[in-house]
Amino acid sequence: MSILEIVIVTLIKVVVIVGTMLVTVAYLVYFERKVSAWAQNRIGPNRVGWHGALQPFADLFKLVLKEDIVPDNADRKIHALAPVIALLVALSTYAVIPFGPDLQIGDYNIPLLVADVNIGVLFILALTSLGVYAITLAGWSSGSKYSLLGGIRSSAQMISYEVSMGFSVAGVLLLSESLRPVAIVESQSGWMWNAIVQPIGFITFLVSAFAETNRLPFDLPEAEPELVGGFHTEYSSMKFAGFFLAEYANMIMASAFIATLYLGGWQIPYIEKLGLSPILETLLCFGGFLFKMALLLFFFLWVRWSLPRFRYDQLMNLGWKVMFPLSLINLIWVALLIMLFGL
Amino acid sequence: METKTKRRRIKDLNFWEKIYVPEIIKGLSLTLRTMFKPKFTMEYPEVKFEPTGSYRGRPVLVQEENGVERCVACGLCSRVCPALAIEVQAAETELEKERYPEKFEINMLRCIFCGFCEEVCPEEAIVMSKDYELAFTNREEAIYGKDKLLIPVSKLQDRIDFLRQYK
Numbered sequence: 001m002s003i004l005e006i007v008i009v010t011l012i013k014v015v016v017i018v019g020t021m022l023v024t025v026a027y028l029v030y031f032e033r034k035v036s037a038w039a040q041n042r043i044g045p046n047r048v049g050w051h052g053a054l055q056p057f058a059d060l061f062k063l064v065l066k067e068d069i070v071p072d073n074a075d076r077k078i079h080a081l082a083p084v085i086a087l088l089v090a091l092s093t094y095a096v097i098p099f100g101p102d103l104q105i106g107d108y109n110i111p112l113l114v115a116d117v118n119i120g121v122l123f124i125l126a127l128t129s130l131g132v133y134a135i136t137l138a139g140w141s142s143g144s145k146y147s148l149l150g151g152i153r154s155s156a157q158m159i160s161y162e163v164s165m166g167f168s169v170a171g172v173l174l175l176s177e178s179l180r181p182v183a184i185v186e187s188q189s190g191w192m193w194n195a196i197v198q199p200i201g202f203i204t205f206l207v208s209a210f211a212e213t214n215r216l217p218f219d220l221p222e223a224e225p226e227l228v229g230g231f232h233t234e235y236s237s238m239k240f241a242g243f244f245l246a247e248y249a250n251m252i253m254a255s256a257f258i259a260t261l262y263l264g265g266w267q268i269p270y271i272e273k274l275g276l277s278p279i280l281e282t283l284l285c286f287g288g289f290l291f292k293m294a295l296l297l298f299f300f301l302w303v304r305w306s307l308p309r310f311r312y313d314q315l316m317n318l319g320w321k322v323m324f325p326l327s328l329i330n331l332i333w334v335a336l337l338i339m340l341f342g343l
Numbered sequence: 344m345e346t347k348t349k350r351r352r353i354k355d356l357n358f359w360e361k362i363y364v365p366e367i368i369k370g371l372s373l374t375l376r377t378m379f380k381p382k383f384t385m386e387y388p389e390v391k392f393e394p395t396g397s398y399r400g401r402p403v404l405v406q407e408e409n410g411v412e413r414c415v416a417c418g419l420c421s422r423v424c425p426a427l428a429i430e431v432q433a434a435e436t437e438l439e440k441e442r443y444p445e446k447f448e449i450n451m452l453r454c455i456f457c458g459f460c461e462e463v464c465p466e467e468a469i470v471m472s473k474d475y476e477l478a479f480t481n482r483e484e485a486i487y488g489k490d491k492l493l494i495p496v497s498k499l500q501d502r503i504d505f506l507r508q509y510k
Binding site for chain 1: 371375
């Protein structure tokens with residue numbers, strides 16, 4: 001394909017993915033409220049639109065109209081910069097996640113991912129590490145002790161759980177022998193999903209993902225009874241909306257990443273035996289990927305409203321003394337599997 | 344004597360219980376089961392809450408079948424009201440009761456819905472109805488005169504039965 005065609009196709013993919021993700025983030029807020037309501041024997045929002053489906057737009061509208069308050073002691077430039085970094089990191093990671101197999105339209109072979117970077121996994125891990133900056137800067141620049149404490153706690157938590165996340169990913173990489181997300185997906189053919197081959201790694205990665213996105217049971221840095229809102233106490237209006245959206249975008253990205261690494265990406269086992277046309281197969285696989293993401297997102301929401309919160313020292317204890325050794329054990333397990341069964 | 348369940352100490356827990364896996368699974372399954380049970384939300388304003396006879400809503404004057412209020416304008420409710428919300432002006436009438444309230448006003452912004460006026464009334468002429476939907480747009484609108492306070496006795500039978508039984 002010529003340069004022009006490549007540029008146009010990529011632009012279309014970027015617009016589709018960013019647009020879809022922004023809408024999905026807004027609707028994830030709505031679903032969180034609905035799921036939390038069902039878990040508490042009540043109906044969630046159901047006044048705005050059909051069954052409350054337009055509620056995210058009402059929320060967004062309200063947030064836009066609010067007054068933007070910046071405290072006196074705050075460092076204004078960094079105060080404004082922090083949510084931008086958070087959103088940037090959250091949205092950039094979608095560039096390397098494969099949403100489906102190649103789409104064959106006529107002559108064109110379009111891979112369903114924006115950038116086929118051959119260090120894709122490292123790219124995502126690096127960007128999530130940058131996300132820590134956003135929270136630290138937010139906590140520090142707000143000029144208030146609760147924000148500072150919340151920011152410090154949150155960044156310490158995220159850094160500790162990145163260690164076990166990295167080692168769990170190393171377990172996956174041993175099997176796929178490549179950092180390309182496409183290669184990782186393709187190495188999980190048939191029923192050999194990584195969640196089944198390395199269950200310990202799956203569990204440590206899942207727990208670390210909860211800690212990375214600051215979701216319950218690891219959300220002490222932003223818990224209201226503890227720290228009045230932690231690092232985003234002093235934020236209002238669109239900057240708060242930025243953090244809010246960034247948290248949910250991180251959640252969606254984490255579930256997409258887990259689906260890619262551990263649940264076989266877009267693969268549906270034995271779908272080629274049905275002998276469907278390639279375009280239909282691609283669409284089904286795409287739908288399968290979205291279904292896996294949706295299941296994981298439901299799991300995120302479900303856990304939030306079921307489990308109690310970890311105290312900060314229990315959290316750090318878990319991260320360093322339990323998750324880290326478990327991820328090392330997982331590495332040894334995978335190495336043994338490769339040695340014994342020649343995977 | 345019933346046997347007490349022995350509280351188990353940390354050393355009595357088996358491995359899975361120590362890492363809280365059974366507890367987590369129990370918690371998650373409870374939440375999941377609750378998601379499919381019927382919801383308790385009453386979708387106001389399509390579905391309104393119907394209170395029982397013992398409910399203390401806003402105070403109303405009882406209007407007999409022939410359209411005359413039972414009130415004899417004795418002024419007891421006005422004296423006992425802790426919030427000074429009631430104003431009564433008595434006048435003469437040709438009926439057997441000889442007195443009637445020419446002006447009877449309750450300031451709903453002062454009323455605290457305590458029910459003292461209902462308790463002290465010798466004629467069972469003022470009762471607490473079941474009405475709880477009060478919304479005004481200005482202060483003058485909140486002073487209810489006789490036109491808003493007279494309610495036919497057939498609608499207040501629940502409250503009158505409750506009063507006769509319990510008070």
